[in-house]
Amino acid sequence: RGAMAKGVDLRPLWAVVLENVGGNLVLSIGFALAVTCGHYGKPSLGKWVIAWALVVTATLSVISAVVEQEALGWNSIQNISTKWMSAVGYLVIPAFLVVAEGRFILSLVLSGLYWCLCGLVQYHKERQYLHYHLFGGIIQLIPVLVFGFRRRKVLATSLQNILPHKRRYDRVWNRLVKKEEGKGTLEGLKAVVEGISAGLPEQIWQCNCRRNPVELHLTRKWKTSRNLNRSVAVRKHETWFSKLLTSDPAAQRGPGVPGTIDRLHPVDSLDQLYAQAKGLEDLLRRKVQRWADFSRGCFPLTPPTDGAELQFVRWDHAKTNATLRSLIRYTPVKKPGRAIEKALRSYGGDVSRLMDICRESICFDSLRHLSLCLQIISHDKDVIIERVKNRLDPDHDPEATGGYRCVAINIRLSTKETRGLGIDTHFCEVQLILTDFAKMKHNNGHKNYVEFRNARGE
Numbered sequence: 322r323g324a325m326a327k328g329v330d331l332r333p334l335w336a337v338v339l340e341n342v343g344g345n346l347v348l349s350i351g352f353a354l355a356v357t358c359g360h361y362g363k364p365s366l367g368k369w370v371i372a373w374a375l376v377v378t379a380t381l382s383v384i385s386a387v388v389e390q391e392a393l394g395w396n397s398i399q400n401i402s403t404k405w406m407s408a409v410g411y412l413v414i415p416a417f418l419v420v421a422e423g424r425f426i427l428s429l430v431l432s433g434l435y436w437c438l439c440g441l442v443q444y445h446k447e448r449q450y451l452h453y454h455l456f457g458g459i460i461q462l463i464p465v466l467v468f469g470f471r472r473r474k475v476l477a478t479s480l481q482n483i484l485p486h487k488r489r490y491d492r493v494w495n496r497l498v499k500k501e502e503g504k505g506t507l508e509g510l511k512a513v514v515e516g517i518s519a520g521l522p523e524q525i526w527q528c529n530c531r532r533n534p535v536e537l538h539l540t541r542k543w544k545t546s547r548n549l550n551r552s553v554a555v556r557k558h559e560t561w562f563s564k565l566l567t568s569d570p571a572a573q574r575g576p577g578v579p580g581t582i583d584r585l586h587p588v589d590s591l592d593q594l595y596a597q598a599k600g601l602e603d604l605l606r607r608k609v610q611r612w613a614d615f616s617r618g619c620f621p622l623t624p625p626t627d628g629a630e631l632q633f634v635r636w637d638h639a640k641t642n643a644t645l646r647s648l649i650r651y652t653p654v655k656k657p658g659r660a661i662e663k664a665l666r667s668y669g670g671d672v673s674r675l676m677d678i679c680r681e682s683i684c685f686d687s688l689r690h691l692s693l694c695l696q697i698i699s700h701d702k703d704v705i706i707e708r709v710k711n712r713l714d715p716d717h718d719p720e721a722t723g724g725y726r727c728v729a730i731n732i733r734l735s736t737k738e739t740r741g742l743g744i745d746t747h748f749c750e751v752q753l754i755l756t757d758f759a760k761m762k763h764n765n766g767h768k769n770y771v772e773f774r775n776a777r778g779e
Contacts, residue, residue, distance in 0.1 A: 335388075339381055339384070339385065340381045340382055340384070340385035340404070343381055344378040344381045344382065347374050347377050347378050347381070348374055348375070348378055350374070351370055351371055351373070351374025351375070351377075352371065352374070354367070354370045354374075355367035355368075355370045355371045355374075358370060365670075368418055368422070371414070371415075371418065372414075372415040372418045372419060373415075375411045375412065375414055375415045376411070376412065376415050378411050379407075379408040379409075379411035379412050380408075382404045382405070382407045382408040382411065383404070383405070383408045385404050386401045386404035386405050386408070389401055389404070403439070403443060403454075406439045406442075406454075407439075407454070409435070410432060410435050410436055410439065410454075413428055413431055413432040413435060414428050414429070414432055416428070422669075426465060426468070426469070429461060429465045430462065430465055430466075430469075432458075432461065433458045433459075433461035433462035433465060434458065434462070435458070436454045436455070436457050436458030436461065437454070437455055437458035437459060437462070438458075439454040439455075439458070440454035440455025440456070440457075440458060441455060443455075483723045486723060486724065486761065487719070487723050487724035488724075489724075489761055490719065490723070490724030490725055490726070490758065490761060491719070491724055493757045493758065493761065494719075494724070494726060497688070497755070497757070498715065506687075506688040506689055506692065507688065507713065507714075507715060509692060510688060510691070510692045510695070510711070510713060510728075511711065511714055511715075513692055513695055513696060513699075514695070514709050514711040514714070514728070517695075517699050517706055517709050518708070518709050521706070521707065521708055521709075522707075522708075525676065525707050525708050525731060525748065526587045526588075526671075526673040526674055527587060527588040527594060527672070527673040527674075527675065527676070527746075527747065527748055528582050528583055528584050528585075528586060528587055528588065528673070528746055529582075529583050529586045529587070529588055529746065530581060530582060530583060530743060530745075530746045531581050531582070531583040582733075582745075582746040583746075587671075587673035588672065588673045589672065589673065590672070591657070591660065591661070591664070591672045591675075594660075594672060594675060594678050594747070595654070595657065595660075595678065597679070597743075597744045597746075597747035598654050598655075598678040598679035598747065598749070599654060599679075600742050600744045601679045601734065601739065601744050601747055601749060602654055602679055604734060604736070604738060604739060605679060605681055605734060605749055605751075606651060606681060608701075608703070608704075608734065609681045609682075609683055609751065610636055610640070612683065612694055612697050612698055612701075613635075613636035613637075613683050613694070614636050614637050614640065615693075615694075615697055616683075616685070616690050616691075616693045616694035616697055617635055617637065617685070617686075617690045618635070618636055618683040618684065618685055618690065618694055619633035619634060619635050619636070619683070619684040619685065619686070619756060620633065620634060620636060620639070620649045620650070620651065620683070620684065621633055621649070621650050621684065621759060621763070622634055622645075622648045622649060622650060623648050623649075623650045624763075630760070631759065631760050631763040633684055633756055633759075634648075634649065651681065652680050652681050652682050652752075654678060654679055654680075655675075655677060655678045655679075655680065660672075660675055660678055663675065676708075676731045676748045676749075676750055677731075677749070677750040678749075679747065679749035679750070680749060680750040680751070680752070681749075681750075681751050681752075682727075682751065682752040682753070682754055682759075683751070683752075683753055683754070684754050684755070684756045684759045685753065685754070685755055685756065686755075686756055687755075688713070688755070691713075691728065691753050691755065694753055695709075695728060695730070695753060698730060698732070698751070703734055703735060703736045704732050704733070704734060704735075705732060705733040705734075705735055706730060706731070706732050707731045707732060707733060707748055708730070708731040709728065709729070709730050709731075710728070710729040710730075711728055712725075712726040712727050712728065712729065713726050713727070713728055725758060725761075725762060726755075726758055727752045727753060727754045727755075727758065728752070728753040729750055729751075729752050729753075730750065730751045730752075730753070731748050731749070731750050732748070732749060732750075732751060733745060733746065733747065733748055733749070734749070
């Protein structure tokens with residue numbers, strides 16, 4: 322028996338050692354590097370580090386399974402099947418990270434359930450002990466399930482907080498519909514919006530202006546990092562660009578005239594957007610005042626005390642009264658913190674999708690005057706309308722905005738002054754609001770909506 326024992330090689334296969342040691346080492350280094358990338362503000366790089374670490378680990382499992390099958394044949398079918406199942410499990414998360422990053426939590430759930438299933442299958446085959454895959458799957462599922470239940474609770478609480486204000490918005494809306502239904506004002510407004518929106522692209526983004534060849538050459542030579550960032554943004558919008566090239570005559574003409582909008586190169590700098598917005602703020606405000614003057618538009622006054630009811634003044638009354646003009650509360654430029662938050666939560670970090678950094682609003686006592694203002698804006702030769710969102714459409718679903726309704730217009734101002742400052746390509750937003758909705762928004766309506774929006778991660 323001793324002679325026979327000497328003839329048996331009890332050493333593990335090199336591929337098995339490589340899988341067990343190398344796989345764990347790769348995962349440990351990968352997760353450590355991913356945490357480091359997140360700490361230094363490089364989450365995109367961390368995502369790819371994790372993905373590649375899991376892919377390498379899966380590859381090691383496949384190599385180990387193939388080598389073991391060649392060395393031992395089908396006598397070790399249980400170990401071989403375990404390795405193949407492990408390889409598939411390791412690839413679930415990288416697949417979601419690359420193809421559907423927004424469903425990452427779902428990938429963790431599916432991966433955890435898969436590991437649990439693998440562990441139960443192995444236990445059914447061996448009938449000796451619970452496989453470590455089962456414990457790994459349970460450990461992975463516990464924090465995900467806790468997070469999921471916690472998120473559902475927060476969403477339910479935020480929805481309960483916003484429901485009273487949504488009901489008030491709905492009551493105002495129902496009263497408005499009954500009041501204006503016979504006059505056909507809502508249908509008339511809808512027809513105006515459809516007429517303006519005809520031919521406009523569904524998706525828009527902040528774009529750079531075209532530059533002359535010398536400046537473009539210097540930019541490519543000395544600012545390569547900026548071009549790399551811009552190329553990422555261009556790839557994100559590739560499908561929209563292909564649609565635009567077939568519908569926008571300016572895009573079909575090729576490089577175009579220097580100084581005009583270049584829809585093929587979206588803005589990738591938040592600093593640039595804020596510099597443009599601050600330069601445009603006063604010019605937009607003057608335009609808004611002019612539109613309000615011809616349509617009996619109103620602006621809110623600064624409340625004398627906290628909690629006081631919001632009051633409004635018509636611009637045609639305030640324009641000659643310095644005291645009233647000083648009390649008007651205009652809409653400020655969006656706070657940088659909220660802009661960063663919105664870009665990360667809603668647009669995957671793409672700042673070119675931010676259309677409301679520079680914004681203003683006009684309030685109206687009636688839909689008739691609101692519709693008149695929209696027509697005035699559409700006929701203004703200095704205005705280029707890029708998109709209109711009609712939340713006063715009876716077919717609009719108000720759930721996403723907590724019942725709040727308005728007409729939001731994304732425009733560009735193309736005047737001699739804006740072209741001289743290089744801000745005629747900047748998209749801004751003008752909201753046309755009924756005073757009843759504006760009052761409710763002031764009375765904690767917007768505060769509760771912010772909580773609701775934060776809970777939804779928007």
